[in-house]
Amino acid sequence: MIDITKLIKQELSGQEFCGANFHQNPDIDTISPEQKKEIISKIKPLLTPETIVLAQVDPIVGDIEYNFNKAKKYIEWANDLKVGAIAFPELFLFGYPVFDIIDRYPKLVEKNIEYLEKLAKYTGKTKVLIGFCEFNRFYIGKRYFNSVAVLSNKKIETIIRKTLLPVYSEFSDARYFQSAEFDSKERIIEIGKIRAGIVICEENWADKDFFDHPVYSFDPVDKIIEEQKPDIIINCSSSPTRAKKEQLLHNMLSFVSKKYQTPICYVNQVGAVDNITFQGASRLYSGDGEILARAESFREQFFIVQPPLKSAKQADINRIYPLPCGLEKTLNSQKAFSLDYEPDLERTYLTVTSSIRDYFHKNGFKRAVLGVSGGLDSSVSCVLLADALGCENIFAISMPSKITSDESKSDARELCANLGVNFTEIPILDMFKASENTFSKVFDVVQTKWQDRFKTPLTNDNIQARSRAMILWGISNEFPSTMPIATSDKSELYMGYATINGDMSGGFAPIADITKTKLFALARWLNKNRLKRNAIPTSILTKPPGAELAIDPNTGKPLLAEDALMPYEFLDEVIWRLENLHQSKDEMLSETFLYEEKHNVDKNTKIAWLDKFFRRMQTALFKWSIMPPAPIVDARSINKTEYNQPITSKLKLY
Numbered sequence: 001m002i003d004i005t006k007l008i009k010q011e012l013s014g015q016e017f018c019g020a021n022f023h024q025n026p027d028i029d030t031i032s033p034e035q036k037k038e039i040i041s042k043i044k045p046l047l048t049p050e051t052i053v054l055a056q057v058d059p060i061v062g063d064i065e066y067n068f069n070k071a072k073k074y075i076e077w078a079n080d081l082k083v084g085a086i087a088f089p090e091l092f093l094f095g096y097p098v099f100d101i102i103d104r105y106p107k108l109v110e111k112n113i114e115y116l117e118k119l120a121k122y123t124g125k126t127k128v129l130i131g132f133c134e135f136n137r138f139y140i141g142k143r144y145f146n147s148v149a150v151l152s153n154k155k156i157e158t159i160i161r162k163t164l165l166p167v168y169s170e171f172s173d174a175r176y177f178q179s180a181e182f183d184s185k186e187r188i189i190e191i192g193k194i195r196a197g198i199v200i201c202e203e204n205w206a207d208k209d210f211f212d213h214p215v216y217s218f219d220p221v222d223k224i225i226e227e228q229k230p231d232i233i234i235n236c237s238s239s240p241t242r243a244k245k246e247q248l249l250h251n252m253l254s255f256v257s258k259k260y261q262t263p264i265c266y267v268n269q270v271g272a273v274d275n276i277t278f279q280g281a282s283r284l285y286s287g288d289g290e291i292l293a294r295a296e297s298f299r300e301q302f303f304i305v306q307p308p309l310k311s312a313k314q315a316d317i318n319r320i321y322p323l324p325c326g327l328e329k330t331l332n333s334q335k336a337f338s339l340d341y342e343p344d345l346e347r348t349y350l351t352v353t354s355s356i357r358d359y360f361h362k363n364g365f366k367r368a369v370l371g372v373s374g375g376l377d378s379s380v381s382c383v384l385l386a387d388a389l390g391c392e393n394i395f396a397i398s399m400p401s402k403i404t405s406d407e408s409k410s411d412a413r414e415l416c417a418n419l420g421v422n423f424t425e426i427p428i429l430d431m432f433k434a435s436e437n438t439f440s441k442v443f444d445v446v447q448t449k450w451q452d453r454f455k456t457p458l459t460n461d462n463i464q465a466r467s468r469a470m471i472l473w474g475i476s477n478e479f480p481s482t483m484p485i486a487t488s489d490k491s492e493l494y495m496g497y498a499t500i501n502g503d504m505s506g507g508f509a510p511i512a513d514i515t516k517t518k519l520f521a522l523a524r525w526l527n528k529n530r531l532k533r534n535a536i537p538t539s540i541l542t543k544p545p546g547a548e549l550a551i552d553p554n555t556g557k558p559l560l561a562e563d564a565l566m567p568y569e570f571l572d573e574v575i576w577r578l579e580n581l582h583q584s585k586d587e588m589l590s591e592t593f594l595y596e597e598k599h600n601v602d603k604n605t606k607i608a609w610l611d612k613f614f615r616r617m618q619t620a621l622f623k624w625s626i627m628p629p630a631p632i633v634d635a636r637s638i639n640k641t642e643y644n645q646p647i648t649s650k651l652k653l654y
Contacts, residue, residue, distance in 0.1 A: 028073050028302060040080055043304070049192030052234070053078050053086040054282040054303040056295050058271030060362050061095030062108055068093065068115040071130060074302060075119070078126045083304070084191040085127035089238045089269035090162075090201045091146060093119075093132040096238040097273060102133060102144060102176055109133050109144065116149055116156070123151045127191055129198065131236055134159065141178035148200055148236050150189050160187055162200040164216055170240060170276050170632060170641050173202075182220060184227040194307060196265075197221075197230035201237040204264070210255045225260045232307050233262055238269040241279035241351055243344055243635040246327040250291070258289030263308050270300055272358035275629045275639050277351045281323060284308075293318035298350040324350055337576045339569060339594060341518045345525040348518070348633050349384070352510050355631035356388035359508055360483065369475045370485035371468045371503075372396040372415060372423075374408030376545055377511060379415050379536050380523050381487045384510050386419050387530070394421040395475065395482075399428045399468045403548050403558050411537050418535040431467040436460065461549040465502025472506070483507040486628050491516040493627070493638060494575055495565050495613070496620030497547075504627060512630030513637050515575060516545065516568040566609040570595040574613050579636035585610045585653060614653035621647045 031039070055074045059067045071088060078086040090096055094112045102109055116132050128151040133144055146162040161180030165173035187198050203220040205211075221233060239249070257264045263286055270280035283294040284305040295303040306318055322328075326343025341348075360366060368385045372378045386394050398412040409425065416423035439459055447453055472484035486506030488498040490513050498504045511519060523541055527534045545561040545568070552559040562568060573593050577583045583591070588610055595601065624638045625647065632639055 028077060036077075036080070044081055047081060047083055047304070048306065049082075049084045050194050050307050051081075051083040051085075052191065052265055052305050052307065053081075053083050054265070054267040054295060054301070054305060055086055055088045055092075056267060056270050056280045056282045056299075056301040056303055057088065057092065058278075058300055058358065059089075059092050059095040059269070061098065061273055062101050062105070063095065064093065064108060064111045064115050067095060068119060071119060072122055075122050075126070075128055077302060078128075079122075079124045081304075083126055084194075085129060085189075085196070085234075087234055087236055087265070087267045088128075088130040089267055090148070090236050091131040091133060091238060092269070093130055095273070096131070096269060097170070097172070097276060098133065098176055099172075100176075106143070109135060116151075120149075120151045120156050121154050123154055125152065127152045127157070127189060129189075129234065129236055131200070131238075134161070136178045138178075142174075142176060144177050145180055146173060146177045146200065148198060150198075158186065158189070160198050160200070162203065163218070163220055164202045164206060166202045166215075168215070170637075170639075171202075182218070182223065184224045187220075187224050188228050188230060194231035195228070197224040197228060197233045199224070199233060199235050201235065201239060204233070204235045204237075204256065204266075205252065207252070207256050207259070209259065210252055221256060221260070225262055230262065233257075233264045235264065235266045237266060238278060240276045240632065241347065242632065243347075245635075246279070246281065246323060246347070250328075253283070253285055254289040254291065257285040257287060261287040263287050263292075265305060265307065270298060270354075272355040272631065273362075274359065275355070275632050275637075275641055277355045277358075277631050279347075279351075281321075284318065291320060294320045294323070296321045297324055297347075298354045337573050337580075337594060339517055339521070339572075341521040342525075344518075345522055346529070348514065348522055349526070351633055352384050352514075352631050353388040356385060356508065356510055359629065360389060365481050365483045365507075367393045367395070367479070367482040368485050368508075369395045369397065369472050369482055370487060370506075371399055371472060372412040373398070373404075373548065374411035374415070374540065375547075376516070376519055376523060376540055377487045377489050377492075379411075379540050380519055380526070381485060381510050382415060382419060382421065383523075383526050383530075383535055385485065386421050391420040392422070394419075396421050396423045397468075397471060397475075398423070398425040399471060400425065401428055401432060401464045401548070403464075403551065405548065405558065407539065407543070408548060411540050414537045415535065415540070418532070418537070426471060428464060428467045428471070431470075432460075432463055435463045435467065439463070461547075462499050462502060464549050465499035465547075466505075469502050469505040476507075485510065486512070488512055488627075489516055489519055490514055490634070490638065491568055491571055491575065492561070492565075493624060494620060495571070495616045496623055497561065497565060497616075498623065500623060500626065503547075504623065506628050509628050509630035512627055513633040513639065515572040515634075517572045566612065567595060567599075570601075570609060571613065574610065579634070585614055618649075618651075618653060621645060 112132050129148055131148050134147040136143055136145055148160045150157045163180050163182045165177055165179050167174045189196050199220050206216040206219040208214050253264050265284050267282045268280050269278040279297050281297045284292045286292050286308045293305045295301045324346035382396055396416045400409050476482045476484045484506045486504050486509040488504050489511050492498050523536050527536050546558050548558040550559045
């Protein structure tokens with residue numbers, strides 16, 4: 001079984017992150033010449049001129065030199081092994097996604113071409129497939145092409161330009177790139193004795209027999225196989241992770257390879273860029289649709305595969321790494337709404353922690369400060385941050401008000417003690433009183449001109465949340481490389497149940513795309529699956545959620561979130577039905593929710609809940625637009641990268 005990264009790991013000890021199953025990946029250039037020679041001697045006899053390396057790597061967008069150096073290391077290893085080819089992800093040399101950086105800084109495009117030419121000088125007989133950004137030198141069209149260069153023998157052998165450009169969800173390729181004219185002959189390269197057809201990411205997602213509603217009328221894979229009859233298809237991809245994406249990807253690639261009786265080799269980017277996270281999990285399929293090899297998820301890898309030829313030593317070379325738990329299930333089994341989320345929890349954990357780690361590293365931060373209330377949202381956020389950045393780099397602040405319960409303060413202390421993160425308690429009563437006095441004077445003056453004052457204002461509630469945010473930003477401003485964290489979850493953001501410049505305030509929002517019920521499930525999963533178990537106190541998992549910002553006049557106790565909103569189990573299914581089934585309020589009224597199967601809900605209550613949801617969702621649109629970056633986790637996201645409903649729309653959904 002061949003995995004160079006694993007062999008290197010045997011030579012270099014990895015760094016463990018705060019009790020979680022995470023290790024720093026050893027860099028392949030840290031191996032001594034003697035160690036490298038020994039590793040190569042073990043592997044080389046198993047390889048053939050048709051062997052392909054899948055370079056599953058993590059680029060930095062716009063850092064051309066960094067990406068060049070990483071590619072150079074991988075190419076040097078491939079040359080020493082004398083493999084047939086090494087394939088990098090889509091747009092690797094520039095970094096993907098490009099966003100508007102290429103329009104603002106065309107010099108970076110020039111630089112990535114310069115470094116591509118430089119990279120070619122390091123190539124030998126091994127074919128190198130590497131994605132880069134190319135100027136459109138033709139008279140018509142967008143300024144750039146999304147291209148893959150084929151390098152060998154110290155030169156650029158050929159260039160393949162992407163034809164199908166996605167413009168949905170988080171993708172905006174057609175905003176920057178010109179769709180290239182397609183010529184199947186230009187897509188064929190020779191690797192040893194095999195002819196490989198090259199496609200770029202989206203070009204594998206156009207099969208008319210697989211998709212009920214294909215996005216494209218043209219299928220590059222079909223055209224290549226029909227006209228050129230290649231021995232294998234190689235897909236250079238940068239495809240982000242989402243809920244159920246793995247099942248869809250597997251089913252699609254398996255279907256297409258079996259349909260054409262042609263193996264497919266798929267190399268994917270890993271790591272995160274802002275709110276977009278790439279899983280990796282590069283793989284090889286046989287012409288029967290069987291998966292022969294799969295790289296690890298959420299980790300850089302120098303992964304060697306052998307195309308299915310009779311002469312190959314399959315058992316020795318190909319390796320199937322397991323996917324995060326549950327992702328091997330078929331897409332069909334994952335379509336129904338669920339409250340346990342078991343198939344998706346490990347992927348969610350890896351997505352968020354990978355996103356945190358990359359966002360901090362690539363932006364020059366290493367420490368995080370957050371408020372811990374003793375509630376679910378901040379507790380899960382604290383665990384994820386500790387696992388991603390290391391316990392010593394987290395400072396958790398408990399900031400109780402006069403409403404905060406003793407239980408909440410105790411839970412916050414216990415959580416931080418269990419995790420081993422830095423912790424202190426800073427009451428905000430004095431800040432609250434000072435702000436309250438100032439506001440009282442200001443409001444009296446304003447009321448002399450504007451008499452229509454709210455009967456039940458939210459000022460005092462928001463003072464608490466904003467006082468806490470001010471403390472966190474203060475720490476960030478006083479201590480270098482420190483980022484404050486926003487801890488709002490997806491359910492509450494949908495309902496606008498979060499404070500602008502309060503709990504919504506921060507440089508990153510790790511759980512903004514995770515609903516409350518899924519967050520409860522994730523918390524239980526963390527307690528069970530981390531090396532340090534039960535870090536989150538049981539009381540946090542059993543008590544009803546509440547912001548502890550206001551007193552319920554009916555009970556005299558802090559107002560509970562579900563009393564202010566609706567049961568989270570019902571709310572989260574509304575979100576799921578809206579995002580996945582695109583149902584209207586009337587359509588939801590005619591459906592039976594999971595919550596209704598367990599609880600008696602009369603029709604008027606259901607109507608009231610749905611009215612409240614759609615009304616509050618519309619008023620929350622502005623809040624969504626000013627959220628800090630948050631990793632996309634779910635099948636659909638409210639992230640501004642994807643969601644574009646106008647705030648000024650007069651559409652009434654309730």
